Amino acid sequence: MLYPARSKLARLYSIAVAPHVTRRGIGPLLLAEAEAAAVRRRHRAMRLEVHEHNTRAIGRYEKSGYRLFGRLHRYYDDGGDALRFEKPLEGAKSPA
Numbered sequence: 001m002l003y004p005a006r007s008k009l010a011r012l013y014s015i016a017v018a019p020h021v022t023r024r025g026i027g028p029l030l031l032a033e034a035e036a037a038a039v040r041r042r043h044r045a046m047r048l049e050v051h052e053h054n055t056r057a058i059g060r061y062e063k064s065g066y067r068l069f070g071r072l073h074r075y076y077d078d079g080g081d082a083l084r085f086e087k088p089l090e091g092a093k094s095p096a
């Protein structure tokens with residue numbers, strides 16, 4: 001997580017689940033905890049970038065309530081675009 005100075009937008013810089021334990025709900029749990037941490041720091045939204053071909057991560061973000069709002073052309077070393085996602089954090093709850 002990054003919390004840029006003088007901004008109410010938290011940024012999810014990196015998230016990963018070990019390959020042998022994907023699809024067990026760990027990704028959603030990590031995302032929820034990252035969002036709760038941002039809420040505790042009084043940030044109003046979370047933003048992130050994801051490679052346009054990273055269908056698994058994109059699916060996870062969409063299911064977790066993230067909305068596509070932009071694209072950065074040739075953002076990655078392989079020439080791929082970054083898709084920009086945002087989720088408002090009002091009402092976000094810390095998981096039990």
Ligand SMILES: CC(C)(COP(=O)(O)OP(=O)(O)OC[C@H]1O[C@@H](n2cnc3c(N)ncnc32)[C@H](O)[C@@H]1OP(=O)(O)O)[C@@H](O)C(=O)NCCC(=O)NCCS
Pocket residue numbers: 014015016017018021022023024025026027028049050051054056057059060063
């Ligand atoms: C992106 C990433 C973090 C997602 O993590 P993940 O844990 O694999 O998340 P997934 O969405 O694939 O898996 C959740 C699925 O687990 C399943 N699941 C199994 N048990 C579960 C449980 N107890 N609770 C919740 N979901 C559970 C659900 O079916 C859920 O799928 P659904 O939302 O379609 O129902 C992970 O794929 C990853 O590390 N990728 C490589 C690194 C990467 O690309 N990072 C992002 C860069 S921007």
